[in-house]
Amino acid sequence: MEVLSSRTILRPRDHEAALEFYGTTLGLAIAREYPGGTVFFAGQGLIEIAAHGGSDEPTRFPGALWLQVRDVYDAEAELALAGVEIVREAKQEPWGLHELWIADPDGIPVVLVQIPPDHPIRRDTR
Incomplete structure (x- = not known):
């Protein structure tokens, strides 16, 4: 298997708060935007903030x-x-x-x- 690229996808409860945190507070630059999501550059990786899939359930992220x-x-x-x-x-x-x-x-x-x-x-x- 050859991995060509990767990213971490987060599905926050509050999409706007996540965009504010990663984009403004941490100052990550936008790699691309699409309807329902924003992908930020994070050094050699990418962090995607998806506007879909979030819930009111507590976030379970074991890392x-x-x-x-x-x-x-x-x-x-x-x-x-x-x-x-x-x-x-x-x-x-x-x-x-x-x-x-x-x-x-x-x-x-x-x-x-x-x-x-x-x-x-x-x-x-x-």
Whole structure:
């Protein structure tokens, strides 16, 4: 199997609140729009906010969205000024990444990650 592209599709309870969060609060650029949905660029991935399929049921999302940023501490200050609730403050984790946790309007966890220059993720292991 050859995977040509991928994206994460979210079906929020409040479509407009999700568009505001991902487009305005996080500042993600729009990749494309279609009747009933908006697709945002998210680094090398895409996040699609579908206007269909949402419900009043509690959101069940057993994972988190992982978004790499240049400076997680600057992002924390910017988000706090915008009134975004910080679920877990930015800090360096035992595995070496600097992480900040927030949540989207449906409570989906969003982890913002800064990768230090000397972290193994940045090293070419070939």
